[in-house]
Amino acid sequence: MSITIPSSSGPVALVGVARPRPERAADLASLLQSFVAPTRAEEGAVDYVLHTAENGDLVFYERWRSAEDLAAHLALPHMQEFQDHRMEYLAEDLQIRWLTPVGD
Template structure:
């Protein structure tokens, strides 16, 4: 089975960094409980604390697409221009190795 991977990068404005961090951290538990979620991990860049990165693996692209419409993402998606310094970057990958 080939997993669907997403690497999402979210960059906060200086003044919204802590609020954005709280919003993003609040998405972890409900997302991990979604059907098809293999792993969902939130990181902050070691050199730029405004840059947050999600590393996600999903059972299928359909599961990932359903996740992107989940209601618990609205606190972020509903306020993108207010919170972010630039648009969300989403890089979709197909895993070719066996997951660990």
């Protein structure tokens, strides 16, 4: 999966859903949790929150100052490593929904 970031002159936000393989659910949760603090510390990161859904999916919400900041995040070695090996953890590929703010 190649993530194509929509062009934007302002902030970029997304919701992602990761459906783990049942035997790798705990591993995926731990891995994604390990990304939270470093991601929040990155320049341009406005918000990054990881959730667990009632069906066991992991849902993350990200908001970035710009598309360039998100692109820099996705180019980091640990994010490249995850992208390259994600299907070892996932039952199906990541679902990404891009969000556009409404109003202020």
